[in-house]
Amino acid sequence: MVFFLAFSEHSGFAAVVLPFSLLIGLAMVLCLIVNPIVGTSRATGQDAGITSAAINVFTQVGGAIGVSVAVTIFYSRSSHLTAHGHSAASSMVGGLHAAGIALIVLLVLHMINGLINYRGLRGAKAPKAT
Numbered sequence: 001m002v003f004f005l006a007f008s009e010h011s012g013f014a015a016v017v018l019p020f021s022l023l024i025g026l027a028m029v030l031c032l033i034v035n036p037i038v039g040t041s042r043a044t045g046q047d048a049g050i051t052s053a054a055i056n057v058f059t060q061v062g063g064a065i066g067v068s069v070a071v072t073i074f075y076s077r078s079s080h081l082t083a084h085g086h087s088a089a090s091s092m093v094g095g096l097h098a099a100g101i102a103l104i105v106l107l108v109l110h111m112i113n114g115l116i117n118y119r120g121l122r123g124a125k126a127p128k129a130t
Contacts, residue, residue, distance in 0.1 A: 007096050009089040035059065066106065074099040 007016055036055050043051040078095030082088065 005097055005100055007093050009087075009093055032059070066103065069106070070099040070103055073102045 011017070036052055039055040040048050040051045074095040076095075077098035078091040081091035081094045086094065
């Protein structure tokens with residue numbers, strides 16, 4: 001997310017956009033593979049299906065909310081800058097910076113929540129064998 005702050009009016013694709021895209025792609029693959037494994041590791045056989053479905057639904061809804069927040073902040077900031085006489089390129093960069101800062105804040109809050117509430121695989125109660 002910090003790469004959002006590296007954009008300028010004169011940023012090139014290979015210098016800023018490509019590394020950012022590759023990093024996001026790698027991070028998404030790593031998170032999307034591990035998330036269901038950890039999330040369903042302590043579910044019983046009866047609950048594994050609904051647990052997996054809930055994880056997938058919350059991942060999709062959370063992604064949609066994150067994108068909508070970022071786009072709303074981006075549009076608001078770039079419109080504000082354009083209305084105050086900034087060039088189109090400068091307004092777009094300002095919108096990207098504002099959206100990037102908002103996403104960084106959301107990411108930090110999510111990480112704090114995870115650190116406080118995550119009990120780990122050993123902290124969860126093991127299902128009783130019947």
